[in-house]
Amino acid sequence: MSLFHWGQHSEGLLCTEEGTTYHCTRGSSMPQYKLTYFNLRGRAEISRYLFAYSGKKYEDHRIEVADWPKVKPTIPFGKVPILEVDGVTIHQSLAIARYLARESGLAGQTPVEQALADAIVDTIDDFMTLFPWAEKNQDVRKQAFDDILTNKAPELLKDLDTFLGDNTWLVGESVTWADFYWDVCSTTLLSCKPDLADNYPRLLALRDRVQALPAIAAWIQKRPKTIM
Template sequence: MPHYKLTYFNLRGRAEISRYVFAYSGKKYEDHRIEAADWPKIKPTIPFGKVPVLEVDGVIIHQSLAIARYLARETGLAGQTPVEQALADAIVDTIDDFMVLFPWAEKNQDVRTQAFNDILTNKAPELLKDLDAFLGDKNWLVGKSVTWADFYWDVCSTTLLSYKPDLADNYPRLLALRDRVQALPAIAAWLQKRPKTIM
């Protein structure tokens, strides 16, 4: 069995999707969390100077979604057919295109708050409308079983709802999808035991 080591900050952030996949699959891994104060000395040792990275038997994979996609394929969460896999990838990429609009690293609190409010008020409704239409009356976004696309919706919407709790009130099907993901026993257990972090 491969040895997995996932390295990221002590945040949910860009690594949480992979932690969901590990939790659901039951695969053992080292959840290596680094403190922000230690980052300047660690950064030069990380390929491409960004985290998360996943080490698999000494091979280092970078880019958060490449890591999660690899893990999803390894654990049967990528989709059951090539078309389902492409659709799951497309949903993840669509959500991620939205998430990267936010100025996460902005230090000026006023600028950050204004930008977040603008995105959540003016851009989020279109994403939610499209996701809701794609989900329709299905239990899961893609296919007949849970995929990493459902996990990514839960991970990202958790962060978004922490900024705007009523964000998805007009989309009960999307909220119900969150409930289904969080009710999966392995995910529920992870949510109970994971470190409490700001994001």
């Protein structure tokens, strides 16, 4: 007769049989993650950085644009990215990323650091949402992008540079998801205007530091090459 004893383990349930230990996947506490977005960096890339840095396995599901009309009605709130965690669907890119940052110790080391990291992420995100990303008319789009990059970006960059000062990371003594978000968003901004941050070497150096983290460097090397 086979006697199994089920017990909780930090990486899942253990089932043991007379001194033999088996790791069982059924009921495992290691979540199954599925991140769904388009084949773009966009609003999913911050979460892909967090997965890369933490080494957590996930499915990086990229929807074809042609399939979107039939997929959209199946998604709660009808927008991507979404993250499925053991079948629970989380929407909103920054809620997803904040959850992953907390899980990986990248949300900030104290409640105040966490609030500051959130504030920096929201500040960068406020700026990113100024752009008419979905505008179909290329002239209208270009005019709006040029205006924002020329007239509105300098204020953000000056404030971020002041906030960073001569510190290594934006918040606290170690890297947080705020540093990742700066790198992800500035990569897209610099692809639109390569000299955008030339007056801010400290912000460019922060990008270099993020991109030099081995797990991030490996992800940047292997990720699908997309326009944004």
